[in-house]
């Protein structure tokens with residue numbers, strides 16, 4: 001009987017002192033100030049689960065408040081029943097009213113989980129992206145899943161090229177393959193790590209997490225891997241848990257980091273936490289493990305690696 005692989009969370013592939021960027025708990029901070037507010041955008045039927053996983057991960061990792069924006073009332077109703085989504089659940093179908101109201105308080109956004117690939121949902125994602133990109137205050141924006149879909153006349157990702165914001169993309173194997181085909185057609189057989197660097201430059205983004213058996217993290221300055229032991233099953237939704245988790249670590253890093261290191265540290269933390277949570281969920285549930293079980297472990301992992309003291 002194979003036993004659970006051991007935890008390989010620590011040491012990280014950089015000095016452990018670089019892990020010390022999480023906000024110090026204090027009893028006096030007001031809502032959204034210390035652990036920040038986040039926004040997840042996507043979720044069209046039948047994919048509202050993806051948006052739920054991503055938003056829930058934000059809160060479980062430690063966000064003060066997470067809001068969600070979707071295009072369908074039915075999706076919004078489902079999200080409203082999720083106690084982990086403590087912020088507004090908004091439906092956008094024609095004007096930016098509500099998102100404009102809350103956006104000034106948002107530190108970071110994920111766009112894409114369950115967004116869908118139909119013409120209608122891609123156009124919706126494109127319109128929202130125009131709003132996100134045009135905001136004059138630099139923020140963190142993470143493009144995941146269907147925000148990376150490239151079979152359109154106008155691709156969402158092209159809007160984010162060289163923007164003032166910190167832009168991260170988190171493709172899975174297929175999403176990455178499509179990006180290489182679209183943006184590096186002559187280099188399809190190229191070495192993966194090398195192609196990641198080229199894709200980063202062509203897209204004009206700040207970071208790429210290529211998810212897989214090993215997560216390859218590429219930034220403008222470096223490339224590292226996250227090889228923390230994970231789970232032996234790939235239930236749908238793990239990538240969504242990853243996008244919400246990475247978002248929170250990165251917004252914390254942007255606000256609180258005082259070490260001499262780059263954003264790859266925050267990206268690695270998000271990947272490592274989800275992989276370690278996956279290892280624990282696998283140990284507990286084996287074949288019946290789902291993304292929800294991983295989500296349940298994420299907060300424990302964060303607390304063990306970065307304990308809070310009263």
Ligand SMILES: NC(=O)C1=CN([C@@H]2O[C@H](COP(=O)(O)OP(=O)(O)OC[C@H]3O[C@@H](n4cnc5c(N)ncnc54)[C@H](OP(=O)(O)O)[C@@H]3O)[C@@H](O)[C@H]2O)[C@@H](O)CC1
Pocket residue numbers: 046047048049050051112113114115116117145146172173174175236237239240
């Ligand atoms: N709960 C929800 O609501 C969730 C909703 N989600 C939403 O689902 C939608 C579809 O997303 P996706 O990622 O499944 O679609 P896509 O990119 O076409 O990949 C599928 C194809 O890729 C292949 N394939 C995959 N990995 C491979 C590998 N390593 N190596 C080789 N092949 C590999 C695989 O081939 P197969 O293994 O089946 O032969 C299959 O054909 C999307 O809208 C997303 O937002 C998800 O977020 C999940 C949770």
Ligand SMILES: Nc1ncnc2c1ncn2[C@@H]1O[C@H](COP(=O)(O)OP(=O)(O)OP(=O)(O)O)[C@@H](O)[C@H]1O
Pocket residue numbers: 145171172173211212213214215230231234235236237238239240241242271274275
């Ligand atoms: N072969 C693998 N071995 C170990 N971990 C993996 C493997 N493939 C992916 N992972 C981990 O699973 C997580 C999600 O990656 P995955 O490729 O399943 O994303 P995804 O397809 O976008 O997920 P989703 O189902 O949410 O769309 C990442 O944390 C990644 O590190």
